[in-house]
Each structure stands twice: as C-alpha cells, then as structure tokens.
Amino acid sequence: MVIFGIDLVLLISALMISATPVLLAAIGEAVVEKSGVLNLGVEGMMITGAVIGFIFAVNTQTPIYGFICAAIAGALLSVMFAVLTQYIMSNQVATGLGLTMVGLGLSALIGKPYEGIKSPTLSKIEIPILSDIPVLGPMIFSHDAIVYFSVILVATVAFVISKTRIGLVLRAVGENQEAAHALGYKVVRIRFLAIMFGGATAGIGGAYISLARVPQWTEGMTAGAGWIALALVVFASWKPWRVLLGAYLFGGITVLQLNLQAIGVAIPVEILSMSPYLVTIVVLVGISLFGHHTAPGSLARPFHASQ
Amino acid sequence: MKFKSVLSGVLLAFGFGTVAFAADVKVGFVYVGPVGDYGWTYEHNEGRLAVEEHFGDRVETIYQESVAYGADAERVINTMAMQGADLIFTTSFGYMDPTISAAKKFPNVKFEHATGFKLADNVSTYSGRFYEGRAIQGHIAGKMTKTNKIGYIGSYPIPEVVRGINSAYLHAKKVNPDVEFNIIWIYTWFDPAKEADAAKALIDQGADVILQHTDSTAPQAAAQQAGNVISFGQASDMADYKPFPRVSSIIDDWAPYYIARTQAVLDGTWESTATWDGIGPGMVSIGEITDAVPADVKAEALAMRDAIANGTYHPFTGPIKKQDGSDWLAAGETADDGTLLGMKFYVEGLTGKVPE
Known part of the structure; x- marks a missing residue:
C-alpha cells in the first residue's frame, strides 16, 4: 500500500519500532508518578539498560537474556534512587x-569494550493467522517480541491501575499520602516497588x-x-493508553517526516523537522482545553510516617 | 585539634604539590558528542591524547563532552577559561558565537574554533577540506550503486555539509549520469537512534549507498542490517564495519595541528590564523578502500586521491552550474575558498532545497 511514494506498511512498522523504547520507559514512569514519586533519572536508567542488555546479549548470544538483565539493571539503579528518596x-x-x-x-565506563561489536538481533514473530491479513498483518502483527510486550504491558498497567485493588492502593498513595497512610497502607514500600517497576x-x-533499533552500543546513545x-x-x-497514543504519535511523525524527506516531498525541511514537536504542542493544548488532566496530588512530595 | 592540623598539613602538601608540578600550559577541549562516538568527537579526542603524549608533564588537558549549543556552550567555555586554560579548542560549528563571546571576556586566553569563519585577535579557526574526501566517496558510490539511489544523512544545513553533498554528487554523477541523491536533514550531530531511523528510511526508499554527515556509527549498523547497502566511515575510520558495509572512509587527523598550536602557545608565538587543510597536508585522509570495491574502481579512487593531494585536481572544477541552472564555474575554472566556505546552494541536478 503506497501513498505519496511512501509504503504505509513499512512506515507503520518503522513507527512502532521507533516508538517502543520511549513507550516502555514512559509507561514505567507513569506508574512511578501515579504512586506520587517523580523520578527524573529515566535517561540514566535507560542508558544503563542499553549497555547491560547489550553486554549480556552479546555474551550469551541470546537477546532475550539481554532484556531480562537490562530490566534487572534498571531496577537495581532505581533502588538507589528509592533508598535515597524514600x-x-x-x-x-x-x-x-x-x-x-x-x-x-557508568554506562560509558562499562560499555567501553563493547563499542563496535555486533549484537545478535531479535527475530520477528509472525503471529499465526493475524499476520496473514493483507496490509494489516505485515504492518502490526509481524514484529519482534518486545514490541508486542510493550503493548501488552500498557494494557496490563491500564487494567491494573483502573480495575484492581492494587491499582486503587497505588493511586491512593499517589493522590493523598497522609490519607493512604492513615488507612494503614505502607506508603514507602508501595512507592519503592513502583520505582523499581519504572526502573525495570x-x-x-x-x-x-x-x-533492536540501532543495533549497537555507543556511549550516550539514548540521546x-x-x-x-x-x-x-x-x-x-498519567493515563496508560494515552502514553501509548503519545509515543506512537511522536514516533510516528518522526519517522514520517524522515520518510517524507527521503522521497523529497516539496514541504520545507524546517517544517517537517519541527512537526513532531508542533503536533505534540497542539495535542497538549487540546487536552488542557477539554480534558481532565491533573497530576497525582502527592507528586514529588516527600513522605515520612512520623509526619 | 590534632586531626585538624594533620588535615591542614595534608592540604598544604597537596597544594604545594600541585604548584610544584603544574603544567606550563593548560589546554581545554569542548566536544559536541561523547568521545566514544567513534566518529567526529572520537578523532578530536585522539588529537587531545596526542598532545598529552607529545608534551608529557608540560601540558595539561581538560575536556567536556556532549556540550549543547547556545548558552550551555558559553558557560562551559567560560568555566574552562576561569579554570586557567591557556588554549581552548571548541570543536563544533555551533560553538562559533559562544567562542567569540568568551574570547572577548578572556583576552589573554587563546581560542581555536573548528569549522567556523569568525576570527578575532585571540580566536583562530581551523578545519579540514572534507569535500576532497567526499569527491572520492561520490566516485565509489556512483560506480557501485545498483538502484542509482544514494541516501545522504545531513546534520545541519551549514556550508560544510552542503559542500560535502555537492562534492559527492558531482563525482557520482560524473561516473553515473542516472544517479539520484535523497537527502535527509536530522538537525543533530549525534543521536544514534535518529541516525539509524534516517538510514532505514533512505534504505526503505531504495537507496543502496548511505553517506552520512553525522557523528555516530549507527548508520553503519543500519546498512549492515539491510545487508546489501554500502556505507562510508565519517570523520573516523569506523573500521569495525569493514570490509562491508563500510567500504572506505574520511578520517580527520587533528593531532599534528593540535600539537603545533600548543607548541605555539608554549613558545609565545601563537597568532590568530585561519587554517583549512585537506588531503595534501594530511588533515584529511582516506581510510582503507576494502575489497568489496571492484579493483578498477579502487584504482580510480586512489588516483583521484593522489591528484587532489598533489594539487593537480580540484573537486570543484568547472563547468559546474548551480541548481537553478545559472553558471557557477566556467570550464577549467576552480572554486575559490570564499565561495566554498559560504556555500549555501546545491549544484545542478540535486533535488530539494537547502534549508535556511
């Protein structure tokens, strides 16, 4: 399916790959912030995950071990943040x-020996039946495991936050820490776990x-x-499905503008390059005009049981 | 009490120590990316290390990585000057105005700005004639492309990058009249994920040669993943991707210049100059052309390199028309440095416009 010289199948599948790193990090941070904690260390945890994941994937030649170790490394780094702040x-x-x-x-230091090394690549998983659908199949149902995982994770987080007791407790802690404490919930412990989830x-x-996206290790590569x-x-x-929407919107427009440049569309490059940011601003304005958009009440406020 | 006096004794000894072994000259380097980019910043850092090795204890070097353009750059440069740096190399185009502004505040500090064009009494400029290397890349690219589509990842639309595109295009077109250039501007020097995305977008559009004017090796990885796409190392050899997809490279060699300029400060003979050296003087060199390139193409490329080095061939030799069809260079005429340094136009045949 080719529109204006751009193959939509390639575009959408490139968009999903491009958006996945930010989507994963953002859905974790959404949970952290829902619990009332602001962790600005996302970039640090991502780059640590990038280097640790790469090292383990190269040494085991199994990408999935790389991802597991990256999750553990991100969580361990976030424990440092949790101990200090909580x-x-x-x-x-x-x-x-x-x-x-x-x-x-840290990542620059431990990654030094791994610069210029090839990593094993993730294989694509074609979902049976669904991937045979024309157009939609190769577009959405022919990705690697992590892309599917990220979408399933968003669905799970959305469900847990809005439909389960755990989610209710998490929100209570984030909205009003004193009230949650008075009800007997362990504010610090719940936040500790949320922070670790965000790190992972x-x-x-x-x-x-x-x-997957680059794939190689380069210092500072999360950029x-x-x-x-x-x-x-x-x-x-702070809504999970909107995180997905935002990530795909931003990633999508970024990839789209690169493709439009590649085929030489007669739109000034300056406008194409700023389009992801422009669209983001427009949507933000729209949300703030019509939507319900308050931050968790206890966001970034310190808590101690003695207070 | 006793502890305090011991402590002050240690501090005193340390203080004397630093005075006794203080270097004669302190040299600062401001980098646009991390030294581990294996491209532009990596080579500047190699130059810094060469200075340290050459002068030993007489020279101390300091550096700061991943410095953003704008106010941040000026703050970093000022801090270096206040830390006592005698000579500061600012190694990216966007540091031009911050360098000039810091130079006004610190008249006794010498500044060297890479790839810019603004001079002052205590500001020199220096750069390599990278377009000479681009001519050789264009030749190889034009000969080797099967789809006749060459993808070019541009960083910022500044004269240096535009010059490279023109030079590569002219030489690709010369050997392959059907060749087409697709250009993507990504407005950053270093962002591996974005560089990889741009490379993939170009490959998706049918390009089987990727030329990059960005600093990381991510486009090389993208070319490797695609399997049938060739690429060229940029600023550094990027030898990890030899022999395929990387079939050759442009290597910037800053070490001799950095050593000479540091020596000039030591001798008190430093003067504001504008240096622009190419393959001949050795500031630009061509990395190994691998066996993935057919032998005859390789021989032609090497011959062109030698002709450029000894001055018998200039990559911008007329007849050349501008994109709008107007005449630029008459037959046999070569471009003057002034026009090249301010180049903001495409040559005839390139599509799209140079962004403002």
Missing part, C-alpha cells in the same frame, strides 16, 4: 538528575535501542529519549 528523604528532583548522570557515566521498564526500553519519556507522561495526563 528512606533518607533526599530531594527527588536533585536525586533523579543525579541518577541520570550516574547512569550516563526503562532498562528494557534502553536495551531496545541498543539491541535524550528518557526526557521525551518524561514529557510523554505529562502529555498523556
């Missing part, structure tokens, strides 16, 4: 920024860049993807 009550913004710097430095998904997102993930959470008004 027990030692350090400032969340400063600690998060620190985490990003630690991640960038950020790690997987980072590993997707180094193992700001963590910050886009953070912005995306606000863009999505």
Whole structure:
C-alpha cells in the first residue's frame, strides 16, 4: 500500500519500532508518578539498560537474556534512587538528575569494550493467522517480541491501575499520602516497588535501542529519549493508553517526516523537522482545553510516617 | 585539634604539590558528542591524547563532552577559561558565537574554533577540506550503486555539509549520469537512534549507498542490517564495519595541528590564523578502500586521491552550474575558498532545497 511514494506498511512498522523504547520507559514512569514519586533519572536508567542488555546479549548470544538483565539493571539503579528518596528523604528532583548522570557515566565506563561489536538481533514473530491479513498483518502483527510486550504491558498497567485493588492502593498513595497512610497502607514500600517497576521498564526500553533499533552500543546513545519519556507522561495526563497514543504519535511523525524527506516531498525541511514537536504542542493544548488532566496530588512530595 | 592540623598539613602538601608540578600550559577541549562516538568527537579526542603524549608533564588537558549549543556552550567555555586554560579548542560549528563571546571576556586566553569563519585577535579557526574526501566517496558510490539511489544523512544545513553533498554528487554523477541523491536533514550531530531511523528510511526508499554527515556509527549498523547497502566511515575510520558495509572512509587527523598550536602557545608565538587543510597536508585522509570495491574502481579512487593531494585536481572544477541552472564555474575554472566556505546552494541536478 503506497501513498505519496511512501509504503504505509513499512512506515507503520518503522513507527512502532521507533516508538517502543520511549513507550516502555514512559509507561514505567507513569506508574512511578501515579504512586506520587517523580523520578527524573529515566535517561540514566535507560542508558544503563542499553549497555547491560547489550553486554549480556552479546555474551550469551541470546537477546532475550539481554532484556531480562537490562530490566534487572534498571531496577537495581532505581533502588538507589528509592533508598535515597524514600528512606533518607533526599530531594527527588536533585536525586533523579543525579541518577541520570550516574547512569550516563557508568554506562560509558562499562560499555567501553563493547563499542563496535555486533549484537545478535531479535527475530520477528509472525503471529499465526493475524499476520496473514493483507496490509494489516505485515504492518502490526509481524514484529519482534518486545514490541508486542510493550503493548501488552500498557494494557496490563491500564487494567491494573483502573480495575484492581492494587491499582486503587497505588493511586491512593499517589493522590493523598497522609490519607493512604492513615488507612494503614505502607506508603514507602508501595512507592519503592513502583520505582523499581519504572526502573525495570526503562532498562528494557534502553536495551531496545541498543539491541533492536540501532543495533549497537555507543556511549550516550539514548540521546535524550528518557526526557521525551518524561514529557510523554505529562502529555498523556498519567493515563496508560494515552502514553501509548503519545509515543506512537511522536514516533510516528518522526519517522514520517524522515520518510517524507527521503522521497523529497516539496514541504520545507524546517517544517517537517519541527512537526513532531508542533503536533505534540497542539495535542497538549487540546487536552488542557477539554480534558481532565491533573497530576497525582502527592507528586514529588516527600513522605515520612512520623509526619 | 590534632586531626585538624594533620588535615591542614595534608592540604598544604597537596597544594604545594600541585604548584610544584603544574603544567606550563593548560589546554581545554569542548566536544559536541561523547568521545566514544567513534566518529567526529572520537578523532578530536585522539588529537587531545596526542598532545598529552607529545608534551608529557608540560601540558595539561581538560575536556567536556556532549556540550549543547547556545548558552550551555558559553558557560562551559567560560568555566574552562576561569579554570586557567591557556588554549581552548571548541570543536563544533555551533560553538562559533559562544567562542567569540568568551574570547572577548578572556583576552589573554587563546581560542581555536573548528569549522567556523569568525576570527578575532585571540580566536583562530581551523578545519579540514572534507569535500576532497567526499569527491572520492561520490566516485565509489556512483560506480557501485545498483538502484542509482544514494541516501545522504545531513546534520545541519551549514556550508560544510552542503559542500560535502555537492562534492559527492558531482563525482557520482560524473561516473553515473542516472544517479539520484535523497537527502535527509536530522538537525543533530549525534543521536544514534535518529541516525539509524534516517538510514532505514533512505534504505526503505531504495537507496543502496548511505553517506552520512553525522557523528555516530549507527548508520553503519543500519546498512549492515539491510545487508546489501554500502556505507562510508565519517570523520573516523569506523573500521569495525569493514570490509562491508563500510567500504572506505574520511578520517580527520587533528593531532599534528593540535600539537603545533600548543607548541605555539608554549613558545609565545601563537597568532590568530585561519587554517583549512585537506588531503595534501594530511588533515584529511582516506581510510582503507576494502575489497568489496571492484579493483578498477579502487584504482580510480586512489588516483583521484593522489591528484587532489598533489594539487593537480580540484573537486570543484568547472563547468559546474548551480541548481537553478545559472553558471557557477566556467570550464577549467576552480572554486575559490570564499565561495566554498559560504556555500549555501546545491549544484545542478540535486533535488530539494537547502534549508535556511
């Protein structure tokens, strides 16, 4: 299916690959922020996941081990943030920024021997029957495991947050920490777990860049993807499905504008290049005009049971 | 009390220590990407390491990686000057105005700005004639493409990049009249994911040669994944992708220049100059042409390299028309440096417009 010289099948499938790292990191951060914690260290956890995932994938020659180790590494790094902010009550913004710097430095150090090495690539999983549908099949049902995983994860998070007891408790902790505490919920413990979840998904997102999207290890290769993930959470008004929408919208327009440039469409390059940001701003304005968009009530507020 | 006096003793000793072993000259480097990009910044850092090795204890070097354009750059340059740097190399085009502005504030510090065109009493400029290497890449690309589509990943539409596109296109067209260039501007020097996306978009559109003017090796990885696409190392050899997809490269060699300029500061003979050296003086070199290139094409490419090096061939030799069909260079005429340094136009045959 070719429209204006662009093969839609290739475009949509490229869009999903391009959006997956940010989507994974953002869905994790959405859960963290839902619990009332602002972790600005997403970039640091992503790049750590990218390097650890790459190292383990290369050494085991099995990409999936790389992703598992990336999740563990991201979670471990976030434990540092959790201990500092939840027990030692350090400032969340400063600690998060620190985490990003630690991640960038640490990954550059341990990744040195792995520069210029080839990684095993993820194989595509063609979903039976569905992938045989013309156009839609190769577009959406012919991806690697992590792309499917990211969508399933969004669905799971959306379901858990809105439909289950765990989700209700998580939201209570994030909306009003004193009330949640008074009801007997372990605010700090719940937040600790949410932070680790966010670390794990950020790690997987980072590993997707180094193992699938590029694929190679280069120092600093996330190049700001963590910050886009953070912005995306606000863009999505802390709603899981909107995170998916935002990631695909942003990733989609980015890929689309590259393709439009490649075929030499007569639209000024300046407009094409700023289009992802323009569309984001327009949607944000739309949401703030019509939508319900408040941040969790206790976001970034420190909590101690004695208070 | 005792602890305090011990502590101050240690501090004192340390202080004297640093004074006693202080280097004669401190040299600062401002980088646009990480030193591990294996491209542009990597080669500048190799130059820095060569300075350290050449001068030993007489010279101390400091550097800062991934410095954003704009206010951030000026802050970093000012900080280096305040830390006592005598000579500061700012190694990306976008540091031009911050460098000039910092130079006004620190008249006793010498500044060297790469790829720019603004000079001051204490600001020099230096750059390589990368377009000479692009001519050789264009020749190989034109000969080797089967789809006649060549993808070009541009960073920012500045004269240096436009010059490279023109040079590559002219030489590809010369050996293959059917060749077509698809150009993508990504407005960053270093973003591996975006560079890879751009390479994939070009490959999706049928390009089987990828030329990049960005700093990371991500486009090489994308070419490798595609399997039947060739690429060229940019700024650094990118030898990890030899012999295929990377079939040759442009290597920037800054070490001799950095050593000479540091020596000039040590000797007190430093003067503001504008240096623009190519393959001849060795600031630009051509990395190994691998066996993936047919032997006759390789021989032609090497002959062109040698002709450029000894000055018998200029990559911009007329007749050449501008994109709008107007005459630029008459037959046999070669481009002057002034026009090349300010080049903001495409030559005839290229499609699309140079973004403003």
